[in-house]
Amino acid sequence: MLTHSTRRWLxxxxxxxxxxxxxxTPAVADxxxxxxxxxxxxxxxxxxxxxxxxxxxxxxxxxHQFGHTTLDIDFSGISxxxxxxxPGEGWGWACETSAxxxxxxxxxxxxxxxxxxxxxxxxxNATPGQKGQLEYAITSGGRTVKAASTVTVAEGVDxxxxxxxxxxxxxxxxxxxxxxxxxxxxxxxxxxxxxxxGDYLYRYAGNFSNCxxxxxxxALCTFxxxxxxxxxxxxxxxxxxxLHEDARTGASLLATNVxxxxxxxxxxxxxxxxxxxPGSGAKLRLVEQTGAKSLTPQTDTDSMNxxxxxxxxxxxxxxxxxxxxxxxxxxxxxxVVQVRPGFTNLGPALLEYQDKPVFRVTVPEGTTAVEVSGxxxxxxxxxxxxxxxxxxxxxxxREYACWVSETPKGVDYSYEFGLRIDKVTxxxxxxxxxxxxxxxxxxNDNAEIIINPTGAGGGNGGNGGNGGGDGGSLxxxxxxxxxxxxxxxxxxxxxxxxxxxxxxxxxxxxx
Numbered sequence: 001m002l003t004h005s006t007r008r009w010l011x012x013x014x015x016x017x018x019x020x021x022x023x024x025t026p027a028v029a030d031x032x033x034x035x036x037x038x039x040x041x042x043x044x045x046x047x048x049x050x051x052x053x054x055x056x057x058x059x060x061x062x063x064h065q066f067g068h069t070t071l072d073i074d075f076s077g078i079s080x081x082x083x084x085x086x087p088g089e090g091w092g093w094a095c096e097t098s099a100x101x102x103x104x105x106x107x108x109x110x111x112x113x114x115x116x117x118x119x120x121x122x123x124x125n126a127t128p129g130q131k132g133q134l135e136y137a138i139t140s141g142g143r144t145v146k147a148a149s150t151v152t153v154a155e156g157v158d159x160x161x162x163x164x165x166x167x168x169x170x171x172x173x174x175x176x177x178x179x180x181x182x183x184x185x186x187x188x189x190x191x192x193x194x195x196x197x198g199d200y201l202y203r204y205a206g207n208f209s210n211c212x213x214x215x216x217x218x219a220l221c222t223f224x225x226x227x228x229x230x231x232x233x234x235x236x237x238x239x240x241x242x243l244h245e246d247a248r249t250g251a252s253l254l255a256t257n258v259x260x261x262x263x264x265x266x267x268x269x270x271x272x273x274x275x276x277x278p279g280s281g282a283k284l285r286l287v288e289q290t291g292a293k294s295l296t297p298q299t300d301t302d303s304m305n306x307x308x309x310x311x312x313x314x315x316x317x318x319x320x321x322x323x324x325x326x327x328x329x330x331x332x333x334x335x336v337v338q339v340r341p342g343f344t345n346l347g348p349a350l351l352e353y354q355d356k357p358v359f360r361v362t363v364p365e366g367t368t369a370v371e372v373s374g375x376x377x378x379x380x381x382x383x384x385x386x387x388x389x390x391x392x393x394x395x396x397x398r399e400y401a402c403w404v405s406e407t408p409k410g411v412d413y414s415y416e417f418g419l420r421i422d423k424v425t426x427x428x429x430x431x432x433x434x435x436x437x438x439x440x441x442x443x444n445d446n447a448e449i450i451i452n453p454t455g456a457g458g459g460n461g462g463n464g465g466n467g468g469g470d471g472g473s474l475x476x477x478x479x480x481x482x483x484x485x486x487x488x489x490x491x492x493x494x495x496x497x498x499x500x501x502x503x504x505x506x507x508x509x510x511x
Contacts, residue, residue, distance in 0.1 A: 033057060033064035034113075036138050038149030040267055042299035043082055043122040044156030049299065051149060055114040055138050066108040069140040071116065076100035077132035078120065078151045084134070085119040114138055118149075126153045128297060154299035158185035159192060159227070159259045161308050170316030171349070172245040174205060176238030177310060179257045181286070183227040184305070189298060192286070193265040194221045196239055197256040200406070201352060202312050205242040207279035214274050218255070222262070225286040236285040243312070246408070248320045248349035250438030253312040260306070263297040319440045321346040322358075324432045325414065326447030331421050336370060339449055340414040341432045346444075347409030351436075357385045357401030364419065364430030364451045370395050371418025376402040419451065426454045 035058050039051035053071070057063035071093065075084040079100055087095055087102060093116060095104040108114070118134065131152040137144055160182045169175035177196060183189050198204055198217030211221040219239055227233055241255070260268070300306060323346055327339035341361055345351050360379055363369050377390035378397035385401055407413050430449035439445065 032145050033059070033141065033143055034066070034138075034145060036114075036136055036145045036147035038118075038134060038136050038147045039271070040150045040152070041118075041120060042152050042154040042263060042267065042297060043120050043126075044154055044299050044301050045122045045126040045128075046124050047156055047299075047301040048085065048119050048121040049151075050117060050119050053114075053116050053118055053136050053147070053149070055140075055145070057113070063111075064141065065110060066113050066140045068107050069105070069114055069138060071102075071104040071114060072137040072139075073102040073104075073118075074100065074135040074137075075102070078134060079132075081123055081126040081130045081132070081153055082151055083121045083123065085121060087116055087118055091116050114140075120151050122153055128153050128155045152297060154263060154297040155187060156185065156301040157183070157187050157189045157261060157298050158302050158305075159189060159261065159300055160184040160302075160305045161257065161259055163305075163308060164311070165257075165308050166311045166313060168313040168315050169243045171243055171247040171249070171314060171318045173243050173316075175202075175241050175243055175312065177241050177255060177257075178238050179235050179259075179308070180232060181227065181259050182232040183229050185301070186229050187298075188229060189227040189261060191225065191262045192223045192227060193260040193262055194223070195219075195258045195260065195265075196221070197258075198241060199253045199255060199312070201244040201247045201251075201350070202241050202253050202255055203244075204239065206240045206284075207281035208239075208284040209279050209281060210283050211239070212274060212278045213276035215272075220274050220276075221284055223284075223286050227286070233286040236287060239284070241312075243314065244350075245318075246348075246350040247314045247318065248352060248438070249314055249316050249318045251314040251349075251352050253314065253352065255310040255312055257308040257310065258306055261298045261300050264299055318349045319438050320349040320351045320409075320436070321441045321444070322351065322434045322436055322439055323441075323444040324434050324447040325412070326432050326449050328450045328453050329419070330452050333421055333424050336418045336420045337451065338371075338416060338418055340416050341447070341449055342412055342414030343407075343432075343434055344412045345407045345409055346441075350409065351404070351407040353406055354404040354436075355387045357382060358404045358434060358436050359402045359413075359415075360431075360433045360435075361400045361402065361415070361417070361449070362431040362433075363398050363400075363417075364428045364449050366423035366425045366428045367419040367421055367430075367451055368395070369397060369400070369417055370420045371416070372397075372400065373402065373415035373417065376400040376415055376417075421451065424452060426452055428452060 034055045036055045038053040041049040041051040043049035086097065087093065087104065093104040093106045095102055131150055133148045133150055135146065135148045137146045162180055165178055167175050167177060179194055181192060196204065196218040200217065203217040204213050204219040206219060208221065211219045214220050323344045325342045325344060327341045329337035329339050331337040343359060357379060361376065372393045372395050374393045377392050377400065378394055379385065379399045379401035402415050428451040432447040432449060434445040
């Protein structure tokens with residue numbers, strides 16, 4: 001399982017570079033301290049396509065530090081049919097354009113490196129099939145490394161789908177996941193690709209011959225049917241998923257459907273190949289098909305209306321009973337004492353990742369939190385809780401809410417605090433509280449943190465389990481709901497450019 005700081009890192013766009021660098025195959029000369037990767041892209045006439053150019057050190061020992069870095073882009077190879085939009089804005093680069101070239105400069109902190117979004121707009125008179133290259137040269141530490149990416153003009157289409165859907169099932173049951181796609185453009189779309197993301201507790205369980213399992217517990221299905229303008233298509237059968245028997249009743253897991261043109265997916269597949277074997281059963285179909293095939297490449301001109309967020313609601317009778325654990329410590333005025341409040345999952349269900357402030361700590365009177373777990377942030381109200389950009393580990397608050405990740409039955413999850421004693425008060429008390437919808441036993445949801453106790457009780461003396469902070473990890477293999485949404489969406493964003501995961505985005509869909 002990944003720690004909280006890792007999750008926050010994965011939430012940034014830089015994650016895509018880390019994954020793609022491992023799968024891309026740029027031309028790297030022997031002795032080059034870093035490699036440059038430029039992604040290919042498709043653009044439609046009158047529309048903008050996006051991709052990334054980035055660099056990564058080639059050696060694992062003493063990796064290259066970029067420091068002052070320049071990036072030069074030669075766009076003369078695409079000037080006949082496309083326009084390179086001014087890069088650098090919002091990415092920390094200072095860029096200037098002259099003739100058919102762009103020169104950019106910036107300064108990188110230690111262990112940071114080049115990453116830049118490239119946007120290209122097809123000219124209105126561009127012809128599908130035209131192509132050319134963008135040439136890149138990155139200079140750092142006196143070394144220059146070059147790369148290139150291909151820009152191809154494609155026929156513009158617009159696949160659309162419903163922004164939200166909901167399914168339900170009991171732990172251990174199979175659940176059908178629906179998918180719907182509409183051709184919202186004026187051009188027949190020749191085939192489509194459906195990518196379904198699952199969850200650690202919600203995995204693809206089908207055997208369709210045109211679908212294969214993916215890295216993120218989902219499925220990748222390829223369809224050959226033509227999608228005519230203005231028509232809506234449904235799957236011949238809902239894709240079957242298996243809910244894990246440890247799923248918690250009351251949990252709402254996240255799955256996603258994303259639709260692609262075949263050509264857009266081909267770009268993604270170059271950087272993120274899916275190697276699962278297709279099933280041996282019947283073929284999953286779209287219910288309507290007509291027309292002849294076309295060899296003209298096609299790209300989706302609006303990839304923000306291609307995906308569906310699916311809420312998977314777990315029913316049945318399989319709760320998770322969380323039991324709060326307090327702490328005690330003693331010290332003199334001015335001393336910093338360590339406490340580790342937390343909780344234990346008594347089961348029987350696994351507690352899934354939580355994006356709400358389930359666990360809260362109130363700092364004892366007469367003390368100041370000077371050291372705070374990196375999984376906790378100051379708390380004022382649920383509405384102000386920010387699971388992605390909160391002030392993690394910030395000292396000085398009176399109350400904290402903490403990140404809660406996957407916790408199996410029987411596992412302790414704790415958070416370390418360093419409390420400075422400003423005033424010695426016998427039995428100075430603070431609080432630990434849990435609030436999980438569906439918890440069957442509220443009697444064990446509260447505990448105390450006692451500083452300078454005069455008697456027994458008050459917690460576990462600061463001893464906790466192996467969760468909390470960045471030093472602990474839980475015995476879970478697989479990805480949480482939030483992690484899947486982050487990694488999967490970001491990988492896709494990097495692969496095709498222009499695809500942005502925007503959770504809970506409302507998009508009008510007309511069937």
